[in-house]
Amino acid sequence: MMLARRRPDRTQAAECAPMAAGIDNSDPDRARRFRDAALPHLDAVYTLANYLLHNTADAEDAVQECYLRALRHFDTLRNSDIKPWLFAILRNVCRAEYARRSGVVLHVVGAEADNSEATVPLWREAQDSPETEVLRELDAKTIRRLVAALPDSFREAIVLREINDLSYREIAEVIGAPVGTVMSRLARARSMLRTAWLAAEGQPT
């Protein structure tokens, strides 16, 4: 990961204040509709934030910012599904956070995504492992570590599918890519994870 692992500076919290001021809270019905629609997904959004940002303090700030933006633009949602919409907002918040920390990271994320499509046949590599090898269940802590080690675009695909239980169409909506890209990215992500999984078996956790 390219991210500097440092505590977020608290200016971010301060930035929230003027944005909050721009929110129209005069309509109590709108506020309640937002609560009922958006708050049930708080844990799921927080989960994705943790996997994208790698630390809980940054994740909390990103989720708060995500909900501020969502509340501000709630009227634009119309009748679409709120869950992928929230995830897409969170993803933008996280990418903006990358960009703030380092000017080059955004480019790297993009390059990595391109790379994934160019090297599709690579996902066959995991098949080279002997067939006698049996993949066993690992404990949650180890799986988290393996998922965290995946490159950005593969990590987000697998978290959205396996942990947050989104459909391919919903994932496509979140990452703004065609369903075909979702499928190939997920296949590659699972293949990489499987290789790491087999390597992690038998190792002390």
Place this chain on the structure above:
Amino acid sequence: MTCNEAEVLLHALLDDELDAGHARDAEAHTAACPRCAAELREYRVMHAAMSSGELRYVAPASLRARVNAMVPAAAPRAPNRRMLFKGFALGSMLSAAAAASIVITVIRSDQDQMITGELVSAHLRSLQAEHLTDVQTSDQHTVKPWFNGRLDVAPPVVDLTAQGFTLVGGRLDYVDGRPVAAIVYRRSNHVINLFVAQGSSFGHGAKFRTVQGFNVKLWSEQGLNFWAVSDINAGELQEFEDKFEAATRPGAGA
């Protein structure tokens, strides 16, 4: 179908994203190809391990509070013009004091209704979001201390399993912009959320409301307001209140 072609389909098969035709093709391939079959089995193990819920994170109460604070929960509504007018129109016939009391009653019942609506929303959220409990245990001596430091009240927590209502756990929730205790019970397949907050607005003898098909029972005891919200019928909810009150009454040994 070659193994290369099957590769992507395997995942879509696992994720239940294939139409019937492609699913049949993919299954036919794995039936004939032990290597792809083994791979699919392994991906299934991974899928099961990852989707069990253990890998999810639960938003801390502080974050929940921060997000909640962004949406001021419908500030107590100012009495609107029409209600005031109604109050004064009647007031001209009655004494001024009586008029004032009518206005207060009108405003209060309006606010009660709003809070009841919010409680039902909170009940629904707790069922939808897989966030029924922050602390999950049937041990009343674990649930009660959990609320310490999270609330300005110490809600009574009793296990009523013997009386037919199983204690499932506790949760911090927000109603009217204030944190409240939610104690969660189960009766067969039905969930009962018992919300507890400071106040004594209902008196004894309890009130009953039905909102969106949910039954809400309100009562006050020892300076606390209680709202029991559930889809069980009114009689059972009354029974719940009776059992709860009997168990928490001073000297009941709870």
